[in-house]
Amino acid sequence: xxxxxxxxxxxxxxxxxxxxxxxxxxxxxxxxxxxxxxxxxxxxxxxxxxxxxxxxxxxxxxxxxxxxxxxxxxxxxxxxxxxxxxxxxxxxxxxxxxxxxxxxxxxxxxxxxxxxxxxxxxxxxxxxxxxxxxxxxxxxxxxxxxxxxxxxxxxxxxxxxxxxxxxxxxxxxxxxxxxxxxxxxxxxxxxxxxxxxxxxxxxxxxxxxxxxxxxxxxxxxxxxxxxxxxxxxxxxxxxxxxxxxxxxxxxxxxxxxxxxxxxxxxxxxxxxxxxxxxxxxxxxxxxxxxxxxxxxxxxxxxxxxxxxxxxxxxxxxxxxxx
Numbered sequence: 001x002x003x004x005x006x007x008x009x010x011x012x013x014x015x016x017x018x019x020x021x022x023x024x025x026x027x028x029x030x031x032x033x034x035x036x037x038x039x040x041x042x043x044x045x046x047x048x049x050x051x052x053x054x055x056x057x058x059x060x061x062x063x064x065x066x067x068x069x070x071x072x073x074x075x076x077x078x079x080x081x082x083x084x085x086x087x088x089x090x091x092x093x094x095x096x097x098x099x100x101x102x103x104x105x106x107x108x109x110x111x112x113x114x115x116x117x118x119x120x121x122x123x124x125x126x127x128x129x130x131x132x133x134x135x136x137x138x139x140x141x142x143x144x145x146x147x148x149x150x151x152x153x154x155x156x157x158x159x160x161x162x163x164x165x166x167x168x169x170x171x172x173x174x175x176x177x178x179x180x181x182x183x184x185x186x187x188x189x190x191x192x193x194x195x196x197x198x199x200x201x202x203x204x205x206x207x208x209x210x211x212x213x214x215x216x217x218x219x220x221x222x223x224x225x226x227x228x229x230x231x232x233x234x235x236x237x238x239x240x241x242x243x244x245x246x247x248x249x250x251x252x253x254x255x256x257x258x259x260x261x262x263x264x265x266x267x268x269x270x271x272x273x274x275x276x277x278x279x280x281x282x283x284x285x286x287x288x289x290x291x292x293x294x295x296x297x298x299x300x301x302x303x304x305x306x307x308x309x310x311x312x313x314x315x316x317x318x319x320x321x322x
Contacts, residue, residue, distance in 0.1 A: 016226055023227035024050055024308055025316045038317040040124035041082035047304035048078035048116055051297060054231035057278060058285030059297045068110040077104040077112035088125035093142055094150030097121050101157040114161040115298030119198050120305050130314035134306055140205035151182040194248045197295050213238055213303035235300050240264035245295035
């Protein structure tokens with residue numbers, strides 16, 4: 001693994017009272033070297049680090065690591081993907097994903113952010129000027145422009161990252177040849193066991209991201225919820241709504257459905273009892289074995305990307321240089 005510069009954010013450096021936007025600004029001030037304006041790659045990096053910094057049940061966070069994945073790994077992978085995600089106007093979506101995965105894998109011990117890269121890349125490729133709001137149609141248009149070479153590059157990226165952990169499929173198997181249409185492969189993965197939630201985004205045109213996770217982020221922020229609780233509650237809402245893909249793949253659908261039910265139970269509690277329940281839920285996801293809702297975290301990062309890109313984060317990011 002190549003030498004990397006530590007560029008992570010300690011929890012005690014972020015006030016628990018910050019809003020989501022304020023926390024994103026605080027993180028961006030730590031990341032070096034920054035460009036003189038917000039780019040899709042840098043927005044993706046900040047969104048990814050912001051998601052990882054929140055202490056979500058069962059996920060890696062600043063004070064909780066896995067044997068093969070740490071918080072610093074996630075931060076380094078987030079920064080490594082920046083150059084590739086900034087090439088949306090010059091390169092095809094498949095090459096963007098392959099380049100981002102290649103760069104990230106050179107900086108980390110394991111697959112740190114394949115799901116985030118696949119979820120965010122169509123959004124980054126579709127992001128234009130700060131004055132133009134990003135929409136689901138924009139991301140879907142980029143996906144529909146993919147050709148056979150994009151499919152080949154995306155399959156190569158997945159194999160480079162994590163092919164050994166993927167289940168074999170009757171059609172469009174990652175161990176086989178890349179399909180002509182990546183959209184057809186994603187649609188199949190979204191509807192065939194073990195179902196894949198990120199593939200479902202690609203297959204359905206990204207509208208579900210706006211209708212669920214982005215809506216949850218905006219709802220929590222509008223009600224004055226501080227940044228970390230906003231992210232945690234959004235993750236719990238997504239987990240309660242949809243069994244996590246990574247849990248399905250590693251532990252089976254019955255266990256994933258059970259975990260989703262437990263997340264719903266936590267959310268149903270009164271505010272005063274919820275934090276203790278979140279802590280207990282987090283402990284159960286780590287003992288006696290690791291049950292990591294990793295796909296849920298990837299989807300939260302994608303929603304954070306849209307939330308930040310479509311906000312006045314551009315102005316605040318630029319002002320961090322002044």
